[in-house]
Amino acid sequence: xxxxxxxxxxxxxxxxxxxxxxxxxxxxxxxxxxxxxxxxxxxxxxxxxxxxxxxxxxxxxxxxxxxxxxxxxxxxxxxxxxxxxxxxxxxxxxxxxxxxxxxxxxxxxxxxxxxxxxxxxxxxxxxxxxxxxxxxxxxxxxxxxxxxxxxxxxxxxxxxxxxxxxxxxxxxxxxxxxxxxxxxxxxxxxxxxxxxxxxxxxxxxxxxxxxxxxxxxxxxxxxxxxxxxxxxxxxxxxxxxxxxxxxxxxxxxxxxxxxxxxxxxxxxxxxxxxxxxxxxxxxxxxxxxxxxxxxxxxxxxxxxxxxxxxx
Amino acid sequence: xxxxxxxxxxxxxxxxxxxxxxxxxxxxxxxxxxxxxxxxxxxxxxxxxxxxxxxxxxxxxxxxxxxxxxxxxxxxxxxxxxxxxxxxxxxxxxxxxxxxxxxxxxxxxxxxxxxxxxxxxxxxxxxxxxxxxxxxxxxxxxxxxxxxxxxxxxxxxxxxxxxxxxxxxxxxxxxxxxxxxxxxxxxxxxxxxxxxxxxxxxxxxxxxxxxxxxxxxxxxxxxxxxxxxxxxxxxxxxxxxxxxxxxxxxxxxxxxx
Ligand SMILES: Nc1ncnc2c1ncn2[C@@H]1O[C@H](COP(=O)(O)OP(=O)(O)O)[C@@H](O)[C@H]1O
Ligand SMILES: [Mg+2]
Numbered sequence: 001x002x003x004x005x006x007x008x009x010x011x012x013x014x015x016x017x018x019x020x021x022x023x024x025x026x027x028x029x030x031x032x033x034x035x036x037x038x039x040x041x042x043x044x045x046x047x048x049x050x051x052x053x054x055x056x057x058x059x060x061x062x063x064x065x066x067x068x069x070x071x072x073x074x075x076x077x078x079x080x081x082x083x084x085x086x087x088x089x090x091x092x093x094x095x096x097x098x099x100x101x102x103x104x105x106x107x108x109x110x111x112x113x114x115x116x117x118x119x120x121x122x123x124x125x126x127x128x129x130x131x132x133x134x135x136x137x138x139x140x141x142x143x144x145x146x147x148x149x150x151x152x153x154x155x156x157x158x159x160x161x162x163x164x165x166x167x168x169x170x171x172x173x174x175x176x177x178x179x180x181x182x183x184x185x186x187x188x189x190x191x192x193x194x195x196x197x198x199x200x201x202x203x204x205x206x207x208x209x210x211x212x213x214x215x216x217x218x219x220x221x222x223x224x225x226x227x228x229x230x231x232x233x234x235x236x237x238x239x240x241x242x243x244x245x246x247x248x249x250x251x252x253x254x255x256x257x258x259x260x261x262x263x264x265x266x267x268x269x270x271x272x273x274x275x276x277x278x279x280x281x282x283x284x285x286x287x288x289x290x291x292x293x294x295x296x297x298x299x300x301x302x303x304x305x306x307x308x309x310x311x
Numbered sequence: 312x313x314x315x316x317x318x319x320x321x322x323x324x325x326x327x328x329x330x331x332x333x334x335x336x337x338x339x340x341x342x343x344x345x346x347x348x349x350x351x352x353x354x355x356x357x358x359x360x361x362x363x364x365x366x367x368x369x370x371x372x373x374x375x376x377x378x379x380x381x382x383x384x385x386x387x388x389x390x391x392x393x394x395x396x397x398x399x400x401x402x403x404x405x406x407x408x409x410x411x412x413x414x415x416x417x418x419x420x421x422x423x424x425x426x427x428x429x430x431x432x433x434x435x436x437x438x439x440x441x442x443x444x445x446x447x448x449x450x451x452x453x454x455x456x457x458x459x460x461x462x463x464x465x466x467x468x469x470x471x472x473x474x475x476x477x478x479x480x481x482x483x484x485x486x487x488x489x490x491x492x493x494x495x496x497x498x499x500x501x502x503x504x505x506x507x508x509x510x511x512x513x514x515x516x517x518x519x520x521x522x523x524x525x526x527x528x529x530x531x532x533x534x535x536x537x538x539x540x541x542x543x544x545x546x547x548x549x550x551x552x553x554x555x556x557x558x559x560x561x562x563x564x565x566x567x568x
Contacts, residue, residue, distance in 0.1 A: 014568060049568075052409045056567050074313070074411035082409050088402035097330065098406075104323025105410035107316030149406070 002066030004030045004079075004157050004188040005051065010060035012046050012212075020046040022212040023060065028190060028205070030065075030156075033183045035199035035220075036192040038209035044192040045085050047209070048161045052082045065156060078106060081150035085161040085192075087142050091135035095126060095145055098134060099152055106153035113152065120148035123178070140171045147178075157188040164198060176202055200224065229263045231288040232271070237281045245274045259288060313411075320412045321420050328424025331394055339390070339428060340435060343382040347436045350378055351443040354500070366502045366533045371444045376527040377499030380461065382436045384494060384519065385486065387429030387462040391421050391469035392482040399473065399565060408567070414560045418470065418553070425466030426459070433458055447530060453538065454529035460545040461522045465490075467552035474559045474566070498523045503535045518544055 005028040012021040020043045028034045036044050049055030051062055053069060062069045064076035089098050096117055103113035121127040124144040129137060137145060143163060150158055160179075164172045179202060183189050193199055199206050199220070206223055208216040216223065235256060242252040248271055249261045258280075260271050275282060332339040351371065359370035366373055398404040407417055440446060448454065468485075476482045497519030503511055514520050515536075525541035528534040534541070560566065 054405055054408055054567060056563060074413070077409060077411040080409065084405065086402065088405045090398070090401055090403040092334070093327075093330075097327070101323045101327050102406055102410070104326070105320045105407055105412050107319045107411075109319060153410075 001030055003063070004028045004032065004065060005190065006061075006063040007047070007051070008061050010047070010050060010062065011058045012043070012050065012055065013058045020212050021050075021058075024209070024212070024214045026207055026214065026217065028157075028188060030188055031183075031186055032188055032205055033179075033203045034188070034190045035203035035206040036190060036209060037194065037196060037199050037206055038192075039194055041211075042209045043212040044209060045161055046212075048082070048084075048159055048190075048192060051159065052080055053077065054084075078153070079156045081153065081155035081158045083143075083146045083150045083158070083160040083163055085165070087134075087146070089134050089142075089145065089149065092133050094131050094133055095121060095137075095148075096130045098145070099149055102149045103152040108153055116152055116154075117148070120151050124148050140167045143167055144175070147175075151182075155187070157190065158182065160189070160191045162192055162194070164193070164195070172198075225263075228265075229261045231259050231261050232268065232285055233288050234258045234260065234275075234285050235283040236275070237283075239280060243275065243278050243280060245271065248274075316411065317413060317416050320410070321416050321423075324407070324412075324417065324420025325423050325427070328390075328394060328421060329427050331424070332390055332428045339386070340432060343386060343432045344435055344439050347378055347382065347439050348443075350374070351440070355443055366531070368531055368533075372447075372531065373502075373527075374500055375440050375444060375446060376530045377497075377523045379433050379436050379440070380458075380519075380523050380526045381494050381499055383429040383433040383458055383462050384465050384490065384522070386432040387425040388465040388469040388472075388490060389482075389486060390428040391425035391466045392473045392476070392486075394424065395421055395470055395473035396476045396479070396482050399476075400479075404566060414557055417560060418467075418556050421470050422463060422466040425469055426462040429462030429466065430458060433462075449532035450529050452529075453525060456542070457522060457525045457529060457545075460542070460549060461526070464518075464522075464545060464548045464552060467549065467556055470556050471552065471559065474556070474564055476565075493517050493519045498535060518548060521545065 005026065007024060007026040010021055010024045011019070013019050024043075024047065026036075026047075036047065038044050046055055050057045051064070051069075053073060062076075065079045067076040067079070069076045093101075096114070099117040099121070100110060100113040103116060104110070108116070117130075118127070121130055124147060126137075126141060126144055126148065129141065134142065134145065143166075147160070147163070150160075158179075163179075164175060167175065176198075179189060179191070191199070191202065203220055205219050206216070207214050208223075216226075218226075233253075236258050238255045239252070239258075240255065242250045242258065244250070245260070247266065251259045253259055262268055262271065272282065354374060355371040359374075362370045364370070364373075395404070437446065469482075472482055472485050496514065497517050498514065503514045503520060506514065521536055521541035521544045524534040524536045525538055525545075528538060
């Protein structure tokens, strides 16, 4: 089975010379609920833009359900539904017009398009507004309108670029619920966010991007356990082989440097007591600085208001 | 399969475009009717009666085809220029760019929308003219062909203008500084045979001269230029402008970063 998305060596240099993506690789499996997490300016929207052909890439390749966007662009496009970060519908058109025309661009005949528009507008609680112009909607409604629009051609993969930014917590939860249901129906979902909590709540797999580089690409569980531990670096007597400690993972870096992973729930004492028991002396210790950790300190700042932010 | 999809996409763009100018009909359909009435009152009734005949017809009858053509030109041009630029501005052009819509369908859809407005306004203006003057028809096919090709030419022009435009000002520069002067000098109000020889020569490089004259031929059966030449000029313009528009959209100029 083809992967839903395969990105390799993707680079983007914007006009003016700024390098937004420095050669990233990503694989998203069919049926996955995938998070692309990163701080502002990391390159999330640039990546999404290239996948959906709104941004020209500088190098690398992108395959959507096995179709290379350089060779079979139209085929690749037909698999994708995009909910962009910025509102990009015509502010003067009615919701129904926006949806039915969008379906038309994918070859959906008008009668069927009207049926689908009704279905999604109802599901997303916008049916009452169907004859209003887009500009009359609140921010949360506009976001939902863009979700409905992205679903009109029933895509295999839905890509949402920061869908819950500026959406209040109540709506955010119902949007999460809606996305979960779509995923359960088999639609692959990729979501960018700078809230770890959001990714944690929804996603099975996650990649973390920072300054145009993928710094982590793993499943949610491993990431959380990684974040839950610190690595301490010990300067020790010369030994030849990493000592086996109960409940701790150790790595010998060179013959007198030992790294030990300590979970937040564990006590560092237990490392020392076990080392003493093995007659290994510790001369000094420090925390290993960890890029992921640092990144999260910066992300957590914004992640904390996930429950407070409104509008 | 994909040709059926393209047809549905084309219909959607046309529908969207026609819907747009119909929605704002007070801004799009009413002004040309008012303008042409003013032209008739001023040039036809007040001044025209003193001018007497032009090309063997009374002045009012002589200028009607040119005035209709002028509305077709301005409306097909500005429809596409405003609509496509505003789609860039509001970014809803992205709705088409993410979808499997080939570039020629985008061009055809917008140009078709501009032609629809140009031709509809042409028809409105013709009806208004009937209030002031009897219109005779010499050759309906020449009229239809000229109006179709002219609206296509200027719709393409408006599209190219919108692709390059970075602000709303940029879509009024060309109409104000190029289109309007060319139209006024394009033989709408006079037969170019009245001009000194030098200026007759200069007029030959104004494409609007060919359109106005072919159109006038359709109504009155008189023209300052040969029809073959007029249609060749129109055809050449359409091909050149189409190739330019397609190249720009394919390269994503002003559309993709
Ligand atoms: N059109 C553009 N021209 C130049 N630089 C851009 C453009 N779009 C984005 N950038 C830059 O590229 C970087 C990545 O942007 P973006 O992909 O939007 O980040 P994110 O979505 O993760 O916040 C940022 O530093 C941004 O300023
Ligand atoms: Mg972004």
